[in-house]
Amino acid sequence: MARICILGTGAWGTALATAFVRQGHDVRMWGRNAETCAEISETHRNHAYLGEACLPDGLSASTDMAGALENAQIVLFVAPAQSTSDVAGLAAPQLPGDALLIACAKGIDRRSGQTQSEVIDACLPDHVVGVLSGPSFAADVVRGLPTALTLALPDQARAQSLAQTLSGDAIRLYASDDIVGVQIGGALKNVMAIAVGICRGGGMGASAEAALITRGYAELVRLGVAMGARAETLMGLSGLGDLVLTCSSELSRNFSYGIAVGSGHDVTGLKLAEGVHTVSIANEIAARHGISCPVMQTADLVLSGRMSAEEARTALMSRPIKAEHPEIGQ
Ligand SMILES: NC(=O)C1=CN([C@@H]2O[C@H](COP(=O)(O)OP(=O)(O)OC[C@H]3O[C@@H](n4cnc5c(N)ncnc54)[C@H](OP(=O)(O)O)[C@@H]3O)[C@@H](O)[C@H]2O)C=CC1
Numbered sequence: 001m002a003r004i005c006i007l008g009t010g011a012w013g014t015a016l017a018t019a020f021v022r023q024g025h026d027v028r029m030w031g032r033n034a035e036t037c038a039e040i041s042e043t044h045r046n047h048a049y050l051g052e053a054c055l056p057d058g059l060s061a062s063t064d065m066a067g068a069l070e071n072a073q074i075v076l077f078v079a080p081a082q083s084t085s086d087v088a089g090l091a092a093p094q095l096p097g098d099a100l101l102i103a104c105a106k107g108i109d110r111r112s113g114q115t116q117s118e119v120i121d122a123c124l125p126d127h128v129v130g131v132l133s134g135p136s137f138a139a140d141v142v143r144g145l146p147t148a149l150t151l152a153l154p155d156q157a158r159a160q161s162l163a164q165t166l167s168g169d170a171i172r173l174y175a176s177d178d179i180v181g182v183q184i185g186g187a188l189k190n191v192m193a194i195a196v197g198i199c200r201g202g203g204m205g206a207s208a209e210a211a212l213i214t215r216g217y218a219e220l221v222r223l224g225v226a227m228g229a230r231a232e233t234l235m236g237l238s239g240l241g242d243l244v245l246t247c248s249s250e251l252s253r254n255f256s257y258g259i260a261v262g263s264g265h266d267v268t269g270l271k272l273a274e275g276v277h278t279v280s281i282a283n284e285i286a287a288r289h290g291i292s293c294p295v296m297q298t299a300d301l302v303l304s305g306r307m308s309a310e311e312a313r314t315a316l317m318s319r320p321i322k323a324e325h326p327e328i329g330q
């Protein structure tokens with residue numbers, strides 16, 4: 001049994017906590033919202049984020065971070081990507097010295113251009129930092145449906161041992177030591193899902209969507225490798241696996257956001273779509289590396305109001321005719 005602290009009481013933090021409690025681990029949650037914490041602890045629901053889903057009786061959440069972190073062996077950072085540095089700053093004075101930290105948010109910090117593990121590492125340099133990512137909807141995990149994710153730590157043997165400890169019926173973990181690779185897939189697939197959603201919203205058809213997913217994947221690999229990811233990691237659960245899930249299911253908030261944009265609906269009040277916050281910095285990083293990323297660039301132009309969804313669909317499907325070299329993403 002592991003002592004786990006989960007920082008974040010949204011959909012994913014609550015789903016992970018639920019799975020780990022069901023597996024017999026000692027789990028404490030910290031959240032900034034007192035009402036949500038009381039609801040999780042007392043009525044075993046998190047309506048705002050997980051509707052009617054029943055949470056386990058043994059699950060409790062609190063706004064007291066010191067209490068939630070006390071004696072924790074593993075600390076999961078599960079607030080949205082752009083708030084990870086704030087949460088890490090709050091946790092810094094209260095963390096047990098030997099706690100292992102795991103980044104679970106999917107996004108690139110738009111101020112620094114850092115991956116989530118780099119953000120945490122910068123605030124908490126004395127701790128080992130890992131990553132958990134892969135195709136997994138909170139709604140599925142909380143229902144006990146099976147998911148497979150990648151757990152990356154700097155040391156492969158330790159990743160393997162922890163993957164064994166934390167795996168259960170709803171979450172099956174595969175080990176990796178490619179910290180960068182596992183994060184790039186999760187961060188960039190959100191941007192691709194918005195782009196594919198823009199096509200779905202305009203009724204371009206499944207064939208065009210498949211073409212776009214393929215091109216988006218090639219971009220993700222080009223940029224990921226330039227940033228230090230291993231190409232084979234991007235072929236795995238946290239890359240291709242998550243891209244496929246997120247670009248094909250309306251349970252995805254990023255895909256749904258893209259559909260709303262593509263069909264001309266108001267996006268005000270929609271749920272968290274991490275790709276919206278990652279798209280500009282991802283394009284900046286791509287430009288710095290001299291990597292061509294037309295799908296991500298088009299998504300950025302639409303999301304920043306510089307191109308209409310209709311123009312984007314035309315642009316995405318009228319790229320120059322060239323030889324097909326999927327390995328380099330032509
Ligand atoms: N949902 C999913 O299926 C999956 C999500 N993820 C990733 O997990 C991360 C979190 O997503 P998810 O839980 O779904 O998001 P939600 O929108 O469901 O919840 C976000 C949570 O973070 C809290 N929060 C927001 N800003 C801050 C802040 N500045 N400080 C502290 N807490 C904050 C919110 O609190 P409040 O209620 O007070 O606003 C809320 O509890 C994202 O990066 C996402 O990509 C990964 C895999 C699956």
Ligand SMILES: O=C(CO)COP(=O)(O)O
Nearest residue numbers: 134135136137252253254
């Ligand atoms: O990351 C996810 C699935 O792996 C969740 O996707 P959304 O954030 O688009 O809902």
